[in-house]
Amino acid sequence: MHAVVITEPGEPEVLRWLEVPDPVPGPGEVVIDIAASGVNRADLMQRQGLYPPPPGAPPYPGLECSGRIRAVGEGVTAWRPGDEVCALLSGGGYAEQVVVPAGQVLPVPARVDVTTAAAFPETACTVYANVFQVARLTAGETLLVHGGGSGIGTMAIQLGKAFGARVACTAGSARKLARCRELGADVAINYRDEDFVAAVLDATGGAGADVILDIMGASYLARNLAALATDGRLVIIGRQGGSRAEIDLGVLQGKRASVHATTLRARPPHEKATVVAAVRDQVWPLIGAGQVAAVIDRELPMSQAAQAHRAMTASDHIGKILLRPE
Ligand SMILES: NC(=O)c1ccc[n+]([C@@H]2O[C@H](COP(=O)([O-])OP(=O)(O)OC[C@H]3O[C@@H](n4cnc5c(N)ncnc54)[C@H](OP(=O)(O)O)[C@@H]3O)[C@@H](O)[C@H]2O)c1
Numbered sequence: 001m002h003a004v005v006i007t008e009p010g011e012p013e014v015l016r017w018l019e020v021p022d023p024v025p026g027p028g029e030v031v032i033d034i035a036a037s038g039v040n041r042a043d044l045m046q047r048q049g050l051y052p053p054p055p056g057a058p059p060y061p062g063l064e065c066s067g068r069i070r071a072v073g074e075g076v077t078a079w080r081p082g083d084e085v086c087a088l089l090s091g092g093g094y095a096e097q098v099v100v101p102a103g104q105v106l107p108v109p110a111r112v113d114v115t116t117a118a119a120f121p122e123t124a125c126t127v128y129a130n131v132f133q134v135a136r137l138t139a140g141e142t143l144l145v146h147g148g149g150s151g152i153g154t155m156a157i158q159l160g161k162a163f164g165a166r167v168a169c170t171a172g173s174a175r176k177l178a179r180c181r182e183l184g185a186d187v188a189i190n191y192r193d194e195d196f197v198a199a200v201l202d203a204t205g206g207a208g209a210d211v212i213l214d215i216m217g218a219s220y221l222a223r224n225l226a227a228l229a230t231d232g233r234l235v236i237i238g239r240q241g242g243s244r245a246e247i248d249l250g251v252l253q254g255k256r257a258s259v260h261a262t263t264l265r266a267r268p269p270h271e272k273a274t275v276v277a278a279v280r281d282q283v284w285p286l287i288g289a290g291q292v293a294a295v296i297d298r299e300l301p302m303s304q305a306a307q308a309h310r311a312m313t314a315s316d317h318i319g320k321i322l323l324r325p326e
Contacts (some may be wrong), residue, residue: 002059002325005303009049012306015061015094016149017326023092023099024071025056030102032085033227034130035067036299037093039321041238042265046091047309053091054266061305062323063265064092066108066117076102084108086117088125088276090265093118094305103273106280110288119294119320121276123155125285126237126264129275131213132163132282133231134260139164141210142180144200144227147218148185149176152237154295154319156213157183159273160284162291166210167201169281171317172195179318183295200227204230208232218242225259236261261265295319301326 005018007192015258025031038311045051045063053059066086069079079085079102087105092098108117131137144162147153148169160167161184169180177188200209208229214220219241224234225248252259264272286292297317298306301324308321 003058003092003300004079004323005060005064005307006047009150013310015047015305015309016306017303018080018242020060020095023097025071025076025099027074027096028076028102029073030067030069030076030105031071031095031097031099031100032067032087032094033070034065034095034106034325036115036324037062037095037307038064038118038122039124039150039312040167040322041240041312042062043094044309044312045326056117057090057165058092058095060092060094062095062098062122063089064118065089065093065098065112067223068114070097073177075310076104078103084114084117086263088121088272088325094302094323101273103269105278106276106284109121109284111290112287112294115299115322115324116294116296119151119296120287122264123151123320124279125272125275126152127159127213128279128283129154130161130235130237130262131211133275133278134262135213135235137163139210140166140305142166142168142200142204142207142229144196144209144212145169145185145212146191146237147215148173148180149318150215151295151320152213152215153180154183155292157185158161158292160184162286167208168200176318179295181197187294197223197227200302204229204318210214211235213237214240220243220246221245225255225257228257230255230257232257234259237263237264297321299324
């Protein structure tokens with residue numbers, strides 16, 4: 001098969017579409033013939049040598065894919081060759097085939113074509129696990145989503161609304177903010193020229209956000225705590241604004257607030273399977289009902305993975321960028 005190989009850590013040009021060995025399924029695993037793969041910001045870090053794949057994962061980038069089951073390993077009964085699926089991967093999505101534990105595979109959602117299905121696994125699992133399982137967002141609460149125009153953000157806005165929350169979001173351009181509103185955001189804040197703390201407090205009558213899904217980390221920590229409501233939950237899933245920051249425990253105590261920081265990729269397969277099962281149960285019906293849709297910015301051939309990475313670095317995309325084998 002062919003895969004996008006990171007020939008050495010570096011700029012997008014190090015990504016090359018090369019012939020590599022075919023994957024072989026072990027017990028409990030399946031091989032998927034890939035129709036499409038989603039690009040995630042973590043792939044850019046892996047390309048730069050800053051985010052190595054976990055032990056046992058394929059070396060190629062790609063945390064999600066869609067396609068058809070090609071072969072099943074010993075003990076797999078849930079899937080058969082030919083089934084149309086999508087999957088949460090620990091790596092290897094930028095390829096013609098990938099091997100993955102059967103528990104990380106999902107059916108293509110109802111009313112979605114097999115290519116589009118590649119836009120869902122990483123965003124749906126990340127948002128569901130953090131906003132609903134970790135932070136326990138409930139109907140009537142306010143969710144603040146940073147980076148509302150991102151792959152993660154476009155999913156978080158839709159899921160927040162589908163579960164009955166009030167959703168505020170930040171983004172850096174009028175075009176992205178308009179798209180966030182179309183997706184259901186009640187409050188859309190331009191972080192470049194507005195103070196998101198003041199805007200969230202203003203929109204909630206001074207109460208603040210019950211849950212914040214944060215992708216910035218250190219640079220937003222103090223402001224996130226200021227924007228959090230009493231009993232609020234801050235979940236940090238990205239560190240685009242750095243890793244190290246001081247925390248005022250007095251603010252946490254005063255608000256009885258909690259701070260969580262998580263990463264999905266490092267979780268062991270049985271935990272990923274638990275998240276995937278919950279997403280199939282809770283999110284897939286919303287996609288089938290048209291309440292949650294894929295937001296796809298563009299599709300590119302896998303040989304142009306470098307171009308996809310440049311576009312994501314420039315951040316001129318809204319939602320997902322997909323790659324398709326040649
Ligand atoms: N922990 C996990 O398990 C996990 C899993 C998946 C993703 N993530 C993280 O989630 C984030 C989004 O991932 P993605 O793949 O969806 O990437 P993406 O589409 O490239 O999104 C990145 C977003 O960051 C926004 N941004 C940059 N500076 C900002 C600021 N100061 N305030 C608010 N937003 C800002 C950009 O928006 P503008 O262009 O508007 O600035 C852009 O939409 C990444 O940090 C990624 O590492 C974590």
